[in-house]
Amino acid sequence: MPSSAALTVESLGFVVGGAPILHDVDLEVAPGEMIGVIGPNGAGKTTLFNMISGIHAPTTGRVLLDGRDITHQPVHRRALAGLGRTFQTSNLFPGLSVLENVRLAAQRRLGGNLSVLRFPRRSDRASTVAMEHLDEVGLAGLADVLAGGLSHGDKRKLEIAVLLAMQPGVILLDEPMAGVARADVPGLSEVIRRMHRDHHSTVLMVEHHIDVVMGLVERVAVLHQGTILALDEPDRIMADPLVQSAYLGAPV
Ligand SMILES: Nc1ncnc2c1ncn2[C@@H]1O[C@H](COP(=O)(O)OP(=O)(O)O)[C@@H](O)[C@H]1O
Numbered sequence: 001m002p003s004s005a006a007l008t009v010e011s012l013g014f015v016v017g018g019a020p021i022l023h024d025v026d027l028e029v030a031p032g033e034m035i036g037v038i039g040p041n042g043a044g045k046t047t048l049f050n051m052i053s054g055i056h057a058p059t060t061g062r063v064l065l066d067g068r069d070i071t072h073q074p075v076h077r078r079a080l081a082g083l084g085r086t087f088q089t090s091n092l093f094p095g096l097s098v099l100e101n102v103r104l105a106a107q108r109r110l111g112g113n114l115s116v117l118r119f120p121r122r123s124d125r126a127s128t129v130a131m132e133h134l135d136e137v138g139l140a141g142l143a144d145v146l147a148g149g150l151s152h153g154d155k156r157k158l159e160i161a162v163l164l165a166m167q168p169g170v171i172l173l174d175e176p177m178a179g180v181a182r183a184d185v186p187g188l189s190e191v192i193r194r195m196h197r198d199h200h201s202t203v204l205m206v207e208h209h210i211d212v213v214m215g216l217v218e219r220v221a222v223l224h225q226g227t228i229l230a231l232d233e234p235d236r237i238m239a240d241p242l243v244q245s246a247y248l249g250a251p252v
């Protein structure tokens, strides 16, 4: 029977030099659902994202987007099919303005001329769309600032505006709070919450700030030694003795 999940990971495995990095990973993310992925360093979280987004090919298993097998599609084809991601480290154009970063993404989607040299006219369609997304993430006031000059927290917000401009159905966020000042964490969480709510985006988010994850997501997947140890609602994950001993370090 075909799955109605927005994103399906089936029996995924990844072996490098005989060592299993991931094994038997099964995950179904429902349309509009946000799932948090937690687990200790080296558990395989980023590798899982790399398999889903097509940076590395899995050794075994399949990845389905809206029920379509994308396991062997290159990164750009997956992006066109509606898969968007952010990276653990930023991939913005630091020498371009905040607006220009979003405008380029909007223009790519709207199918326009991909010129960075042309001075952006505020009146063009891509610029209008870009300003709307900047407004959504609270950066409209910084539209003309160079992206490279933003704080870490604002860079993350800008990455989300860039993602929104590409209108992906499924979004992968790899440690969106990494490097962000503690004081900026609540504001960034709120931007992610609104993105999920207002765009009904399906989101898979790796994040080390457990309190942030637990407050945002519908379900939490615990990745441990390359496989999913538990997948449940946040309260139940926090209360799970297996999770506590394996991940949170508390006695069972
Ligand atoms: N392409 C690769 N080649 C070799 N080892 C890799 C590769 N990708 C990941 N690894 C290893 O896989 C393990 C999981 O890494 P990673 O997915 O980055 O973990 P996490 O994001 O959970 O901290 C680590 O031990 C890492 O060194």
Ligand SMILES: [Mg+2]
Binding pocket: 045, 046, 047, 088
């Ligand atoms: Mg990682």
